[in-house]
Amino acid sequence: MSIPRHILPIRLAEFKLGCGVLLFNTLNQALVELTDTEFMCLIEDGSSAEQRSLQTALEPCGVLETPSLPLPRVESSRVVLVPTLLCNKNCPYCYHGGSVDLTMQKGDIPLLVSYVRDFLYAKKPPRVCVIWHGGEPLIALSLISKISTQLYSMATEMEYEESLLTNGLLLSPPTVDQLVRHTHINELQISIDRETSQHSLDMIQSAVRTLLAEKWAVTVKYNIQETDWTYANLVAEAFSSLVGKGRLSFILGYLEPHGPLGSTPCLSFPDFIDRYWSLSKRLRDLGIGWTPDLPEKLFSACVANDPNAITIGPDLYAYRCNVNIPMPEWRIANVRVGYGVEPCAEASAPFMKYDPTTDAKCCTCPALHCCMGGCHVKRIFGQRNLDYCEGTMRRLKWQIVEFYMSHEQDQQLPQVDLSI
Numbered sequence: 001m002s003i004p005r006h007i008l009p010i011r012l013a014e015f016k017l018g019c020g021v022l023l024f025n026t027l028n029q030a031l032v033e034l035t036d037t038e039f040m041c042l043i044e045d046g047s048s049a050e051q052r053s054l055q056t057a058l059e060p061c062g063v064l065e066t067p068s069l070p071l072p073r074v075e076s077s078r079v080v081l082v083p084t085l086l087c088n089k090n091c092p093y094c095y096h097g098g099s100v101d102l103t104m105q106k107g108d109i110p111l112l113v114s115y116v117r118d119f120l121y122a123k124k125p126p127r128v129c130v131i132w133h134g135g136e137p138l139i140a141l142s143l144i145s146k147i148s149t150q151l152y153s154m155a156t157e158m159e160y161e162e163s164l165l166t167n168g169l170l171l172s173p174p175t176v177d178q179l180v181r182h183t184h185i186n187e188l189q190i191s192i193d194r195e196t197s198q199h200s201l202d203m204i205q206s207a208v209r210t211l212l213a214e215k216w217a218v219t220v221k222y223n224i225q226e227t228d229w230t231y232a233n234l235v236a237e238a239f240s241s242l243v244g245k246g247r248l249s250f251i252l253g254y255l256e257p258h259g260p261l262g263s264t265p266c267l268s269f270p271d272f273i274d275r276y277w278s279l280s281k282r283l284r285d286l287g288i289g290w291t292p293d294l295p296e297k298l299f300s301a302c303v304a305n306d307p308n309a310i311t312i313g314p315d316l317y318a319y320r321c322n323v324n325i326p327m328p329e330w331r332i333a334n335v336r337v338g339y340g341v342e343p344c345a346e347a348s349a350p351f352m353k354y355d356p357t358t359d360a361k362c363c364t365c366p367a368l369h370c371c372m373g374g375c376h377v378k379r380i381f382g383q384r385n386l387d388y389c390e391g392t393m394r395r396l397k398w399q400i401v402e403f404y405m406s407h408e409q410d411q412q413l414p415q416v417d418l419s420i
Helices: 036-043 049-061 106-123 137-154 173-182 198-213 230-240 269-278 280-286 345-353 376-380 386-407
Strands: 007-011 021-025 031-034 077-081 084-086 099-103 127-132 159-166 187-192 217-223 247-253 309-312 317-319
Touching: 007 386, 021 036, 021 386, 031 036, 031 049, 031 386, 036 049, 077 106, 084 137, 099 137, 106 137, 106 309, 127 137, 137 159, 137 173, 173 198, 187 198, 198 217, 198 230, 198 247, 217 230, 230 247, 230 280, 269 280, 269 386
Parallel strands: 077 127, 077 309, 127 159, 159 187, 187 217, 217 247
Antiparallel strands: 007 021, 021 031, 084 099, 309 317
């Protein structure tokens, strides 16, 4: 029989884990381990008695199922707010470069809040996630405080979450105090790199300690710019001192190029994934790694792919992706006019109509329903990076293998016996 395209086979020998093959169903997340003999029997042409017996034995675990894909329910809406494109750093890998002098004004707040309210009332989600992005959003902290208060007061009939992405250089004690006391943010992602000074690292650690005590979830992301990951390990060890203080995680960031402003990565994405996973046990031993789990559908779905999400720039225009701010040709709505008015429909059309399930290079890929084609801004512009495809497949396989290794001794994976 031919294996359906949504079923991913993983040979354990590829990961130096002996013989056998894992079968993973990317639609229903079913996983089963087969011997090499069983796998070859399953995929052989024709329909032998042994193959039919094996298919029957596999039915209870559902790995060969092809469940329907209903339209996703509107479980949440994401609203990305970019209050400023200014930044206190000028990272070579940034798609904005940190030098675009564009910031929201205090007088823009009523229009912004009104637009978000109309957008959410049209979507009617049970949950809304507001995400502060930049530039460096903490440069506009006073604006964030005012907008956060009004948005929280408005969202009375839905679950409300707020998060912020920052480089951490402005996380002084007064700033942390204002975040805690005068905003409704409770999740923070801090991006640091090899250029972050020891003084800044000490201040960031102090800020993280305070925020964890306030029940915030904090993710520290170290952006890899070098081939020697010694410093990344040292940073991970430094933050491991905060283990047990609250919801803390540590991740390594791959600096994928974004157009002319993007950097050239020091490693290919597949090499990065392999090296990252080689550190997984070390990170877990430090207490700041992840708990092995199976990949979910749409694990790489971004705001630009999500019809229930919107990004609003400091110019008070709506975009599908913050990478496109402030380019006029990518504006999809004017916040000053109101929700639903799209003066640049041609710009929004590629986003709204793009469907990776009809893409010739995606529709036969077993990872499709997990990654959904990756960054479609790049794909629309013909910047498809096959390193991304290979790296995503490596990520998917590693994640499944990690789960397999963590449960192997528990014997929780279905075992198939041809003699059944």
